[in-house]
Amino acid sequence: MMRALFVQGLRRLGSAPIRMTVILLLMAGPSIGQALEAGSEPAAGDIYLALIVCAGLVGSDFSRGEVRLILARPVSRARYLLARWLSAGTALGALLLVQYLLGCVAAAMLGLDGAPSWQRIMMTGCSLATWGLLFAAMLLPISVSLPGETDACLYGFVGLGLLVMREFVDEPTSARVVAELVRLLFPKPDWLHYSPHYAFAVLSNSAIALLLACVILTRRELPSAPPA
Amino acid sequence: MSSSRLVPRWMIALASVLILARIFAREWEERHPRVEHDIVPWRATLEQAEREAAATGKLILLEFSADWCGPCRVFDEEVLHDDAIAELISQRFVPFRVMESEAGAIATPGYDALQERFEVTGFPTLVVTLPGQAKPKRLVGAPGRRAMREFLEGALLAQARGRRETAPSATP
Numbered sequence: 001m002m003r004a005l006f007v008q009g010l011r012r013l014g015s016a017p018i019r020m021t022v023i024l025l026l027m028a029g030p031s032i033g034q035a036l037e038a039g040s041e042p043a044a045g046d047i048y049l050a051l052i053v054c055a056g057l058v059g060s061d062f063s064r065g066e067v068r069l070i071l072a073r074p075v076s077r078a079r080y081l082l083a084r085w086l087s088a089g090t091a092l093g094a095l096l097l098v099q100y101l102l103g104c105v106a107a108a109m110l111g112l113d114g115a116p117s118w119q120r121i122m123m124t125g126c127s128l129a130t131w132g133l134l135f136a137a138m139l140l141p142i143s144v145s146l147p148g149e150t151d152a153c154l155y156g157f158v159g160l161g162l163l164v165m166r167e168f169v170d171e172p173t174s175a176r177v178v179a180e181l182v183r184l185l186f187p188k189p190d191w192l193h194y195s196p197h198y199a200f201a202v203l204s205n206s207a208i209a210l211l212l213a214c215v216i217l218t219r220r221e222l223p224s225a226p227p228a
Numbered sequence: 229m230s231s232s233r234l235v236p237r238w239m240i241a242l243a244s245v246l247i248l249a250r251i252f253a254r255e256w257e258e259r260h261p262r263v264e265h266d267i268v269p270w271r272a273t274l275e276q277a278e279r280e281a282a283a284t285g286k287l288i289l290l291e292f293s294a295d296w297c298g299p300c301r302v303f304d305e306e307v308l309h310d311d312a313i314a315e316l317i318s319q320r321f322v323p324f325r326v327m328e329s330e331a332g333a334i335a336t337p338g339y340d341a342l343q344e345r346f347e348v349t350g351f352p353t354l355v356v357t358l359p360g361q362a363k364p365k366r367l368v369g370a371p372g373r374r375a376m377r378e379f380l381e382g383a384l385l386a387q388a389r390g391r392r393e394t395a396p397s398a399t400p
Binding site: 076077078117120188192193195196197199200201203204207208210211214215218 | 233234235236239240242243246247249250253254256257262296301302305306
């Protein structure tokens with residue numbers, strides 16, 4: 001059952017033409033340029049990509065009334081959440097990986113100076129894939145709480161708020177607190193070496209976010225059945 | 229039959245175990261930090277580098293870096309740990325690294341003043357001070373091995389050209 005939900009999640013992502021167009025646009029131009037840079041950290045383009053992929057992950061099921069049909073089958077709410085998380089996280093991880101590998105192939109073909117080594121490609125690839133899973137998990141509690149794709153609007157407002165704060169709040173303590181919070185929620189990967197702390201930080205944050213999403217979902221009432 | 233609305237116990241147990249593993253992994257990494265040996269013989273202070281440069285006639289190579297900067301780490305690992313580059317730097321330059329750090333422990337004392345003095349706006353930045361020239365030669369961003377070699381050789385060429393211009397001509 002979980003497998004069917006996982007596949008359905010991937011299909012739903014692929015069958016949304018506007019979303020796919022935005023994803024391809026975000027991947028094609030500036031993101032490949034970023035991938036060619038030596039640091040190869042997920043940059044702003046990748047965050048937009050993640051937000052677009054994960055928007056309305058669970059909320060849209062509630063708004064369309066599909067969640068009632070899904071949960072009528074022999075599947076627990078926790079497993080339904082896990083399947084949704086895995087489908088979005090896998091899709092996001094795969095997109096980031098493809099984008100990065102395209103950048104590496106382009107760098108190798110152009111004979112660019114500073115093309116990444118195999119070790120760096122492997123490490124960055126693994127980090128990007130895990131980053132995708134973490135990001136999808138962190139957005140899940142928000143998607144469970146809000147209807148439809150309104151979570152995307154919320155991310156927009158938060159992003160705008162952070163930009164305004166950066167421009168107008170000239171207080172180092174606040175900036176440091178925000179930076180610490182972001183680092184705690186989204187630990188920075190070591191792009192060159194395997195770090196057990198990073199691996200457990202990603203896993204524990206994902207597990208906490210999934211648990212939180214699960215608690216919220218178990219307390220939510222299902223939408224009433226659409227009129228016949 | 230269990231309710232579909234229950235939060236599974238295994239999920240709570242897994243989250244708890246992972247949090248504990250995270251704490252232990254952090255402790256372990258703090259007690260066993262990765263030891264990275266530099267091949268480039270960075271001088272301890274800028275004063276030492278300046279004294280040595282004045283005595284030997286070599287150029288001072290400053291690298292402005294930060295411990296939170298990803299490209300700096302890649303540059304350090306893949307370019308500065310390259311044997312040929314490290315040898316070129318060791319033999320022809322007096323290297324000094326200016327490190328900015330969030331932790332504070334490994335930061336170079338007075339790094340902010342040095343960044344201001346050499347007009348550093350991004351990391352990593354490489355600066356070669358050329359004697360007799362007001363503007364130092366600089367390279368912003370993480371170069372690859374080829375670009376790094378070209379930058380260093382360019383600085384040496386500029387030094388040689390400067391020496392030729394200042395030296396009294398031997399022939400009438």
